[in-house]
Amino acid sequence: MAEHPAYPVGLRLTGRRVVVIGGGQVAQRRLPALIAAGADIVLVSPSATPSVEAMADAGELTWERRRYAEGDLAEAWYVLIATGDPVANARASAEAERHRIWCVRSDSAEEATAWTPATGHSEGVTVAVLTANAQERDPRHTAAIRDAVVEGLRDGTLVAPHHRTRTPGVSLVGGGPGDPDLITVRGRRLLAEADVVIADRLGPRDLLAELPPHVEVIDAAKIPYGRFMAQEAINNALIEHAKQGKSVVRLKGGDPYVFGRGMEELHALAEAGIPCTVVPGISSSISVPSAAGIPVTHRGVAHEFTVVSGHVAPDDERSLVDWPALARLTGTLVILMGVDKIGRIAETLVAHGRSPDTPVALVQEGTTAAQRRVDATLATVAETVRAQGVKPPAVIVIGEVVKVGPGPDA
Numbered sequence: 001m002a003e004h005p006a007y008p009v010g011l012r013l014t015g016r017r018v019v020v021i022g023g024g025q026v027a028q029r030r031l032p033a034l035i036a037a038g039a040d041i042v043l044v045s046p047s048a049t050p051s052v053e054a055m056a057d058a059g060e061l062t063w064e065r066r067r068y069a070e071g072d073l074a075e076a077w078y079v080l081i082a083t084g085d086p087v088a089n090a091r092a093s094a095e096a097e098r099h100r101i102w103c104v105r106s107d108s109a110e111e112a113t114a115w116t117p118a119t120g121h122s123e124g125v126t127v128a129v130l131t132a133n134a135q136e137r138d139p140r141h142t143a144a145i146r147d148a149v150v151e152g153l154r155d156g157t158l159v160a161p162h163h164r165t166r167t168p169g170v171s172l173v174g175g176g177p178g179d180p181d182l183i184t185v186r187g188r189r190l191l192a193e194a195d196v197v198i199a200d201r202l203g204p205r206d207l208l209a210e211l212p213p214h215v216e217v218i219d220a221a222k223i224p225y226g227r228f229m230a231q232e233a234i235n236n237a238l239i240e241h242a243k244q245g246k247s248v249v250r251l252k253g254g255d256p257y258v259f260g261r262g263m264e265e266l267h268a269l270a271e272a273g274i275p276c277t278v279v280p281g282i283s284s285s286i287s288v289p290s291a292a293g294i295p296v297t298h299r300g301v302a303h304e305f306t307v308v309s310g311h312v313a314p315d316d317e318r319s320l321v322d323w324p325a326l327a328r329l330t331g332t333l334v335i336l337m338g339v340d341k342i343g344r345i346a347e348t349l350v351a352h353g354r355s356p357d358t359p360v361a362l363v364q365e366g367t368t369a370a371q372r373r374v375d376a377t378l379a380t381v382a383e384t385v386r387a388q389g390v391k392p393p394a395v396i397v398i399g400e401v402v403k404v405g406p407g408p409d410a
């Protein structure tokens, strides 16, 4: 007789008795999902792995330290048989059959009445993969399919739009420093679901090329702003598209709240009654030095790092930065938007006590194919920037941490 395929089902086990026979590696692997399902678990086994024992100690299951005995399956809804003793396995399996209790057997898929699928989770969905019948069972293959699906959903390469729970309104997504691999899983998923993407110059622009043709991609720098400020025009564009019921992603470089005007956009959206989700991103202030081999802290070298905007010069009355105080600190200074003003910044730091020999590194277009690092000192940085033609975007790192890695030519 041809074997029929297994019938897939999701068991709702909350508060229901599940008996697990055997406390070894198989039980250790299966128990967390049974615990997560809220099952009332009874483990019957003379011994258990330290992890299983810890679950019993934590009150997540009841452990009866003995061998299986006839009658153990009374009142059970579901049974997992996983001992190394084939005779005990067969006896427990026969008891389960008599009582019509679905029974998984780790030693024999053919004799089991239920199989455990390879499972994974993504955004509120359980992905469960089963082979159709016992002859074709190939647990590695089912696990590989599970991994491919879950990974694809997580990184957005497999697009499954949410029809019921699509994120409404606008998502302010931190895209990371530029390398498309450095966006978060959540950011990538929201991007894959977007109808409209309003993107900055900085950030993972390569990802925009992958979007399906129906997605409207708008360059934030090119939104005409007429009588508005550029930022107001961007806010208005976000609001207008969201009001049309579209799912809008505002893709920003780094993290939306690190010199990113994320909160201004959030306020504007809140005023317009548009729901807004904020997805943090990897800020260039840490990741760009790291990509160039510079740790922002290092044991015995720097116990602090300070991230500063250098977009206005230290003597500019609009500056909110206490440069003399920064000069007195001994740790790392990370300066964003500082290429144009680095000469005045270096002079001010030296005038207030930092050594002119303090190492400086400028990392331009970090994490992209065009990344380059130029090293200098506070005394030489202004001239080096001119001579080497360093251009924004660049992260400037000042401090001894510049010297602890393999250096600019590594």
Ligand SMILES: C[S@@+](CC[C@H](N)C(=O)[O-])C[C@H]1O[C@@H](n2cnc3c(N)ncnc32)[C@H](O)[C@@H]1O
Residues within 6 Å of the ligand: 177, 178, 202, 203, 253, 254, 255, 256, 257, 258, 259, 260, 282, 283, 284, 285, 288, 335, 336, 337, 338, 363, 364, 365, 366, 367, 368, 392, 393, 394, 395
């Ligand atoms: C307006 S700020 C935005 C910072 C962003 N929100 C973040 O968290 O990285 C722009 C500045 O970030 C720095 N920056 C951003 N991405 C960079 C990259 N890939 N390479 C070098 N600097 C970068 C530069 O200093 C640039 O002028």
